[in-house]
């Protein structure tokens with residue numbers, strides 16, 4: 100019989116009700132969470148109090164947990180007052196319930212302040228997941244928590260004594276709206292992402308994990324960070340990996356793992372027989388992601404396996420050699436699922452960073468930076484009739500691909516950027532067929548045959564693309580819905596590194612019924628729910644009025660020139676602070692101000708020639724030597 104997990108704190112019982120249904124036959128329960136989303140004060144690194152987004156007055160927010168086969172109801176009340184929100188249940192397939200997936204302007208309208216919304220879905224997959232806001236870069240302000248699905252049929256059940264959930268994350272002292280305003284501005288033309296102030300282990304620091312000798316623990320680890328991948332290790336202990344992103348694997352031994360933002364891993368730790376010593380648990384942020392390394396940044400966080408609370412808690416040993424984490428592409432899924440056959444459709448995406456005419460730095464797949472549509476993409480599916488099979492109706496800047504039911508779809512991602520990017524696909528696990536080393540260049544079809552791919556590829560829902568390298572993924576379109584494919588670095592979501600997969604839209608029209616409260620939040624936020632991406636309901640192929648990104652810069656006018664221009668414009672006022680973003684962050688804090696209205700469509704900056712007034716005198720010399728700096732790939736021309 101399903102029951103509350105013993106580890107669920109009693110204080111949360113009040114918000115959790117469990118109704119048992121059809122107990123005798125299926126053991127499936129309905130697990131109900133009432134989430135009142137409010138501002139609270141948090142200070143997890145002990146360095147600064149700040150407002151954070153909590154649930155029912157608590158932060159960290161509660162864990163969602165259930166058993167395979169359970170129904171989950173999450174009743175959300177947005178009591179933030181000044182921000183819209185939505186919840187995404189990361190990694191869940193939402194099979195038959197794509198409208199419960201959470202990204203605002205994709206499968207729902209954002210929930211405006213004062214409104215409520217019910218998520219209602221059945222879980223048919225075991226494993227380690229998490230849930231987070233999928234509206235306006237909001238989750239790093241605190242709206243992120245683990246989601247654990249227990250499995251009565253877990254093949255590893257006999258192998259451990261106890262189970263522990265542990266998260267890693269990064270933390271900012273400033274709130275996202277202000278950081279985003281600065282990040283996406285002409286004052287930050289190279290697109291330098293704000294660097295976190297701290298790393299956290301279980302949303303705190305100096306975590307103590309009491310353990311008993313000679314026992315085996317299953318750790319379920321989730322990276323809920325906004326930006327930083329983290330290296331994780333336990334001194335004096337090895338890990339045995341058993342699951343990544345909800346996929347059981349053949350056990351694999353590791354002394355260190357790397358978890359990007361959004362990735363999960365569960366592994367066994369067997370404790371030692373003697374209790375004389377305590378051992379550091381270390382998580383270390385991947386500083387290669389950071390454009391600057393502030394002097395006062397401690398990019399590590401330490402916790403301890405505590406065998407004896409009376410013994411000292413030693414400082415971690417410094418790892419001198421290069422980090423050498425386990426390579427997840429070598430994992431073999433426990434179910435031995437073989438390589439999908441040759442693809443019915445291949446989608447090739449080049450990752451490019453470049454500036455647009457507002458002077459800010461955008462992220463592109465090929466020549467498109469994502470801009471949210473006026474009508475949530477799912478609602479366009481439902482109102483487009485047979486035209487739902489024509490990608491045109493979803494608008495240019497949602498970067499839509501229509502997939503047919505049960506197609507094998509191959510995604511090739513080429514990184515023309517020098518950063519790592521963790522790519523996540525909603526609604527699916529993908530097979531990871533191939534990942535190049537750093538700087539291997541773009542994928543060359545001609546050199547690779549089916550025989551070069553593993554017979555049993557690893558599977559997960561988030562995989563890291565290496566700098567200037569490439570990756571080949573495959574999945575089966577067996578889950579009708581509207582699913583995003585995007586980088587999970589929250590800065591890059593906001594700068595547009597996202598595409599939309601519209602899977603079997605005509606099936607969705609037959610099977611889906613959208614509950615009334617979904618339309619109510621659209622009405623409350625003045626978001627239209629019929630028509631194409633532009634909200635046109637008469638001629639769905641007419642996209643006049645669709646949301647568009649800023650126009651491109653005039654030819655030959657790119658990042659380095661902008662740096663020079665902006666720098667010379669601002670230097671009188673700001674000096675060096677214009678480059679060291681963190682020095683500047685305080686000054687932009689005043690401009691924090693996010694429309695309370697619903698919808699995450701980017702506010703479209705006016706298409707003015709932002710720098711026209713100053714460019715003629717200020718930087719003619721620099722303009723001649725302009726090249727695409729941050730894109731690495733060069734030659735990108737944004738469509739307008």
Ligand SMILES: *[C@@H]1O[C@H](CO)[C@@H](O)[C@H](O)[C@H]1NC(C)=O
Pocket residue numbers: 135136137156176178
């Ligand atoms: C939600 O939280 C707010 C702020 O704490 C409180 O004023 C409100 O009464 C709560 N609403 C419900 C339904 O619990």
Ligand SMILES: *[C@@H]1O[C@H](CO)[C@@H](O)[C@H](O)[C@H]1NC(C)=O
Pocket residue numbers: 172217219220
């Ligand atoms: C959840 O969805 C099921 C199936 O559509 C429906 O029967 C049930 O009434 C819904 N529950 C709530 C609380 O919305």
Ligand SMILES: *[C@@H]1O[C@H](CO)[C@@H](O)[C@H](O)[C@H]1NC(C)=O
Pocket residue numbers: 106159263264265266301306307308
């Ligand atoms: C992490 O924190 C949660 C509560 O937020 C707790 O349930 C869990 O046991 C903690 N994990 C460890 C390893 O201490």
Ligand SMILES: *[C@@H]1O[C@H](CO)[C@@H](O)[C@H](O)[C@H]1NC(C)=O
Pocket residue numbers: 335336337352354
């Ligand atoms: C961890 O594994 C490595 C290599 O497999 C081995 O050399 C080392 O002794 C192991 N450490 C422990 C604590 O078991």
Ligand SMILES: *[C@@H]1O[C@H](CO)[C@@H](O)[C@H](O)[C@H]1NC(C)=O
Pocket residue numbers: 313370371372
């Ligand atoms: C702990 O003791 C048990 C039983 O004596 C033994 O089987 C096991 O290998 C020991 N574990 C370690 C890590 O030394």
Ligand SMILES: *[C@@H]1O[C@H](CO)[C@@H](O)[C@H](O)[C@H]1NC(C)=O
Pocket residue numbers: 383396397398399416417418419
């Ligand atoms: C973080 O840990 C790594 C690995 O031990 C070490 O090389 C580095 O110096 C540490 N950084 C700080 C700021 O302590």
Ligand SMILES: *[C@@H]1O[C@H](CO)[C@@H](O)[C@H](O)[C@H]1NC(C)=O
Pocket residue numbers: 433434435
């Ligand atoms: C997968 O293959 C291995 C042998 O390589 C076998 O031992 C195992 O039972 C298989 N697992 C399943 C779920 O079929």
Ligand SMILES: *[C@@H]1O[C@H](CO)[C@@H](O)[C@H](O)[C@H]1NC(C)=O
Pocket residue numbers: 543545546
């Ligand atoms: C791919 O093949 C071409 C010739 O067809 C060759 O020039 C190139 O070096 C090969 N690339 C790799 C990565 O092997």
Ligand SMILES: *[C@@H]1O[C@H](CO)[C@@H](O)[C@H](O)[C@H]1NC(C)=O
Pocket residue numbers: 192194195526527577578
């Ligand atoms: C979704 O459910 C259908 C049957 O209801 C099944 O055929 C399909 O494989 C499922 N897809 C996923 C991704 O679980």
Ligand SMILES: *[C@@H]1O[C@H](CO)[C@@H](O)[C@H](O)[C@H]1NC(C)=O
Pocket residue numbers: 138150181182274276691692693
């Ligand atoms: C929203 O309200 C919170 C709590 O009062 C405040 O800290 C925050 O700055 C406000 N944010 C915006 C974008 O207005």
Ligand SMILES: [Cu+2]
Pocket residue numbers: 519520521586587588591596
């Ligand atoms: Cu990215």
